[in-house]
Amino acid sequence: MALLEAISVSKRFGPVDVLRLVSLRIETEETICLLGPSGCGKTTLLRTIAGLEIPDGGRVLWKGHPLDQIPVHKRGFGLVFQDYALFPHKDVAENVAFGLRMQRLPAPQAQARVAEMLDLVGLAGYERRRAFELSGGEQQRVALARSLAPRPRLLMLDEPLGSLDRALREELLGELAAILRRVGVASVYVTHDQQEAFSIASRVLVMNHGQIVQEGTPEAVYRQPASAWVARFLGLDNLVRGRVCGLTPLEVETPLGSFYPGAAAPAAGEEGPVAGQEVTLLIRPDAAQLAADCPGAGRVRLPAIVLECAFRGAHHRLLVRHNSGQVLSFQVPAAAAALPRPGESVELALAHEATGVLPGDKEALE
Amino acid sequence: MNRRGRGRRGFARGLVPCLLRQRAWLLSPVPLLFLALFFFYPIAEILRQSLAGDGRLDLAPFGDLWSPYHARLLAFTTGQALLSALLTLLAGLPAAYVFARRSFPGKSLLRALTTIPFVLPTMVVAAAFTALAGPRGLLNSLLMGAFRLESPPIDLQHTLALVLIAHVFYNAGIIVRMVGGFWSNLDSRLVEAGRILGASRWRAFLEVTLPLLMPSILAASLLVFLFCFTSFGVILVLGGPQMATLEVEIYYQAVSLFNLPVAAALSIVQMVFTFLVMTVYTRLQARSAVPLGLRPAGDAAREGSAPAERQAGRTWGDRLLAGMAVGGLLAFLLAPLMALLARSFSGQQGSTLRYYAGLFTNPMQSAFYVPPARAIGNSLLVASATVALSLLVGLVAAYLLAGKPGPLRALLDPLFMLPLGTSAVTLGLGYILALDHPPLDLRASPLLLPLAHTLVAFPFVVRSVLPALRGLNPRWREAASVLGASPARVVREIDLPIVGRALLVGATYAFTVSIGEFGATLLLARPDFPTMPVVIYRLLGSQSALSQGQGLAMSTLLMLVCGLAFLLLERFRAGGVGEF
Numbered sequence: 024m025a026l027l028e029a030i031s032v033s034k035r036f037g038p039v040d041v042l043r044l045v046s047l048r049i050e051t052e053e054t055i056c057l058l059g060p061s062g063c064g065k066t067t068l069l070r071t072i073a074g075l076e077i078p079d080g081g082r083v084l085w086k087g088h089p090l091d092q093i094p095v096h097k098r099g100f101g102l103v104f105q106d107y108a109l110f111p112h113k114d115v116a117e118n119v120a121f122g123l124r125m126q127r128l129p130a131p132q133a134q135a136r137v138a139e140m141l142d143l144v145g146l147a148g149y150e151r152r153r154a155f156e157l158s159g160g161e162q163q164r165v166a167l168a169r170s171l172a173p174r175p176r177l178l179m180l181d182e183p184l185g186s187l188d189r190a191l192r193e194e195l196l197g198e199l200a201a202i203l204r205r206v207g208v209a210s211v212y213v214t215h216d217q218q219e220a221f222s223i224a225s226r227v228l229v230m231n232h233g234q235i236v237q238e239g240t241p242e243a244v245y246r247q248p249a250s251a252w253v254a255r256f257l258g259l260d261n262l263v264r265g266r267v268c269g270l271t272p273l274e275v276e277t278p279l280g281s282f283y284p285g286a287a288a289p290a291a292g293e294e295g296p297v298a299g300q301e302v303t304l305l306i307r308p309d310a311a312q313l314a315a316d317c318p319g320a321g322r323v324r325l326p327a328i329v330l331e332c333a334f335r336g337a338h339h340r341l342l343v344r345h346n347s348g349q350v351l352s353f354q355v356p357a358a359a360a361a362l363p364r365p366g367e368s369v370e371l372a373l374a375h376e377a378t379g380v381l382p383g384d385k386e387a388l389e
Numbered sequence: 390m391n392r393r394g395r396g397r398r399g400f401a402r403g404l405v406p407c408l409l410r411q412r413a414w415l416l417s418p419v420p421l422l423f424l425a426l427f428f429f430y431p432i433a434e435i436l437r438q439s440l441a442g443d444g445r446l447d448l449a450p451f452g453d454l455w456s457p458y459h460a461r462l463l464a465f466t467t468g469q470a471l472l473s474a475l476l477t478l479l480a481g482l483p484a485a486y487v488f489a490r491r492s493f494p495g496k497s498l499l500r501a502l503t504t505i506p507f508v509l510p511t512m513v514v515a516a517a518f519t520a521l522a523g524p525r526g527l528l529n530s531l532l533m534g535a536f537r538l539e540s541p542p543i544d545l546q547h548t549l550a551l552v553l554i555a556h557v558f559y560n561a562g563i564i565v566r567m568v569g570g571f572w573s574n575l576d577s578r579l580v581e582a583g584r585i586l587g588a589s590r591w592r593a594f595l596e597v598t599l600p601l602l603m604p605s606i607l608a609a610s611l612l613v614f615l616f617c618f619t620s621f622g623v624i625l626v627l628g629g630p631q632m633a634t635l636e637v638e639i640y641y642q643a644v645s646l647f648n649l650p651v652a653a654a655l656s657i658v659q660m661v662f663t664f665l666v667m668t669v670y671t672r673l674q675a676r677s678a679v680p681l682g683l684r685p686a687g688d689a690a691r692e693g694s695a696p697a698e699r700q701a702g703r704t705w706g707d708r709l710l711a712g713m714a715v716g717g718l719l720a721f722l723l724a725p726l727m728a729l730l731a732r733s734f735s736g737q738q739g740s741t742l743r744y745y746a747g748l749f750t751n752p753m754q755s756a757f758y759v760p761p762a763r764a765i766g767n768s769l770l771v772a773s774a775t776v777a778l779s780l781l782v783g784l785v786a787a788y789l790l791a792g793k794p795g796p797l798r799a800l801l802d803p804l805f806m807l808p809l810g811t812s813a814v815t816l817g818l819g820y821i822l823a824l825d826h827p828p829l830d831l832r833a834s835p836l837l838l839p840l841a842h843t844l845v846a847f848p849f850v851v852r853s854v855l856p857a858l859r860g861l862n863p864r865w866r867e868a869a870s871v872l873g874a875s876p877a878r879v880v881r882e883i884d885l886p887i888v889g890r891a892l893l894v895g896a897t898y899a900f901t902v903s904i905g906e907f908g909a910t911l912l913l914a915r916p917d918f919p920t921m922p923v924v925i926y927r928l929l930g931s932q933s934a935l936s937q938g939q940g941l942a943m944s945t946l947l948m949l950v951c952g953l954a955f956l957l958l959e960r961f962r963a964g965g966v967g968e969f
Contacts, residue, residue: 073581073585075581075584075585094584094589094590095581095584095585096584096585096586096587096588096589096590096592096593097587098585099587100585101585101586102581102582102585104578104581104582106576106578108576108578108579108581108582110579110582110583110597111579111601112600112601121583121586121588121596122586122587125586125587125588125592126587169582169586170585170586173586173587
């Protein structure tokens with residue numbers, strides 16, 4: 024039986040359908056991630072699970088028991104808010120102890136638990152500090168300690184690193200993942216940042232317009248986006264219209280040439296491609312090398328005009344236009360022999376295995 | 390511009406640019422000199438005459454205060470103020486909650502209505518409650534008509550109950566504004582965080598909301614306490630002759646008994662007391678201003694953080710209670726005003742314009758030297774002069790405060806607020822004592838009233854203009870200059886549109902303060918130059934039905950003028966101008 028199950032949850036705010044028949048399951052003590060752009064409904068879904076919003080339709084179950092009639096404070100969940108929402112009138116220890124006091128835990132035990140939690144998040148000795156005296160990162164840790172202290176059955180994190188700067192985010196992300204692993208609590212992590220999602224979650228649920236549009240392990244989602252929209256959201260911009268013209272091996276014919284993406288096994292319940300079917304070919308940004316660097320065969324040769332070539336540290340970003348008018352962007356190793364300048368013609372070699380097939384999603388290609 | 394051709398208008402037009410250019414320090418002595426001459430000098434004169442009338446320090450007047458009578462006086466003054474503050478809190482808090490946390494159609498209009506009493510002169514309020522609950526009041530005549538009673542069933546005249554009700558009427562809006570304003574900015578996720586951590590709704594209110602609101606609740610209550618502590622007009626008219634606060638006693642001692650040393654000693658006692666309360670108040674204010682757990686209201690509408698009113702579990706019963714909290718308060722606030730309007734038109738035989746017409750006559754037996762209507766002109770004249778004076782003083786003061794923070798500004802800020810904490814009667818007394826002999830003899834000067842009113846009014850101008858001045862980004866001016874605007878053009882295009890609205894708000898406040906000022910005016914106005922509140926006081930104090938009716942008519946006129954000012958304020962305050 025699933026720990027948590029949401030079944031066909033829907034929610035309207037005025038004229039806007041924020042959640043449209045969303046279903047999700049959490050089976051074990053895993054960390055799942057709701058990934059989507061702002062406004063996609065991921066936070067509302069989180070708040071609905073927490074009981075802060077009452078869904079207009081559908082239901083939320085905990086181990087098979089409906090939660091409808093259980094008010095927020097009796098659900099035994101934890102939530103880390105985006106801006107932490109630390110109580111400004113209480114110090115760090117009082118913040119962390121709040122949930123324990125609500126459980127009427129005797130003071131000595133509560134004190135021990137507070138110390139244990141502050142130790143866990145690396146803030147031992149901060150007990151008497153006030154929330155507003157802490158840095159953003161420290162506040163974030165206190166918020167985490169406060170949520171974990173009452174031993175929640177489910178921990179929810181709403182963009183917990185959203186208001187931190189980049190370097191701190193990287194650092195805390197690793198710590199957060201380690202803490203979640205150590206505590207072993209089922210958690211739902213909400214973010215719009217794919218790096219965060221990929222590095223913390225065992226399962227990613229991509230959301231758009233109030234629906235879950237794809238679900239899978241981070242690797243699976245990145246390797247095989249379910250639609251052109253997901254591909255774009257993940258930063259995979261090279262999408263080319265094509266047609267299936269062979270099945271063994273899978274061959275896709277595009278204005279750029281014919282590709283052999285290597286048949287991805289069709290997901291359960293889905294049908295594989297059919298000959299003649301309109302599809303979208305995804306070409307990963309790392310698919311290309313300059314033909315001069317890669318004389319061997321077995322690649323698609325692509326003549327193009329260079330539009331832009333920008334140094335990005337480990338690689339160059341190369342923006343080219345194929346003769347068909349298609350604009351593509353690639354990451355070329357920084358050590359490449361002779362980098363072309365804008366306006367020059369160049370020949371690229373594309374690896375077949377760095378391509379994938381998506382359903383022919385016409386709208387997204389326009 | 391032809392510089393020689395600059396007339397008075399030219400001066401007024403030149404003032405704002407001069408202030409907004411960095412040359413304001415030229416004008417900086419203006420507010421300080423004003424305060425020194427018309428605030429500190431009269432207060433010092435009170436001290437001197439009460440304690441050292443003949444050149445030696447003499448504490449005898451204070452000895453006179455050491456009596457059971459004065460102990461009772463102080464106890465009553467404090468007790469009624471405490472009771473008033475408590476009742477006001479009870480009346481205002483539910484509505485403050487509803488306005489802060491719920492959304493419903495017409496909310497901003499209704500919330501604005503709760504602040505109407507702010508701009509109403511005490512005499513209008515006193516008249517309104519006389520019209521509603523007095524022996525000839527609306528309630529009594531309705532009840533007598535309905536149950537065929539011989540005598541009025543409600544007898545609240547000259548009771549503490551009526552005084553308390555009037556105080557609640559006056560101050561409930563303060564609770565709604567101050568506590569409600571703080572409440573609506575409180576991050577709703579703090580309560581949510583408490584709920585998720587296991588606190589029930591009630592527990593979350595006690596543990597999270599209430600402690601966070603407490604500074605604002607205390608500050609608002611203290612302000613209400615202070616206002617009621619120095620209550621004058623309400624006590625004088627509604628409380629009757631046997632009821633006295635310190636303020637009223639000062640007036641009696643000064644005017645009826647002409648015992649100036651005792652009046653001065655009482656003033657000092659009151660000043661010390663109000664100063665202590667003010668100190669506590671500013672402390673609390675500063676604490677409630679710390680932006681803990683607050684966020685801008687617009688921010689609350691962001692994705693994911695649904696406004697509180699969308700929260701789970703609102704039932705119809707719940708909504709009914711919310712409606713009653715707001716509806717009840719508004720009915721309470723509007724009923725006396727409606728009664729005033731109705732009574733001013735109703736005589737023994739149905740509706741009449743008799744009272745209004747009577748304002749323009751001056752029968753021989755009248756106690757007044759002029760027809761009552763003359764007071765309207767007087768009031769408008771005084772108010773106009775006050776507006777001009779307080780804009781001048783207030784604008785310069787605000788500019789001084791808007792500069793770089795420093796020790797000087799930290800000193801000036803409370804200094805400019807000081808007159809607000811001083812009682813009007815004390816002020817009037819100080820003027821009588823100080824300004825009737827050289828070096829500064831203003832006894833017969835038409836400026837005496839405007840000067841006194843300006844002292845009370847200019848802090849409002851400061852508080853209105855200051856945020857706008859502080860909000861002026863110097864980059865905007867620079868941008869305008871770079872884009873080709875001349876200095877004069879910069880003022881017209883940037884400074885005035887931004888500060889102008891705040892100036893208008895300040896001017897309107899000054900106007901309403903002046904036109905309704907009663908305490909100081911009663912002491913200072915010459916008998917042949919009464920203002921509207923003074924005339925209302927005299928008319929209401931008369932036993933004849935005709936005079937009382939005229940008092941109601943005059944009050945209605947004053948109420949309408951202030952209502953107009955209120956509309957103006959609401960219109961211009963919409964953009965969040967002012968620090969109130």
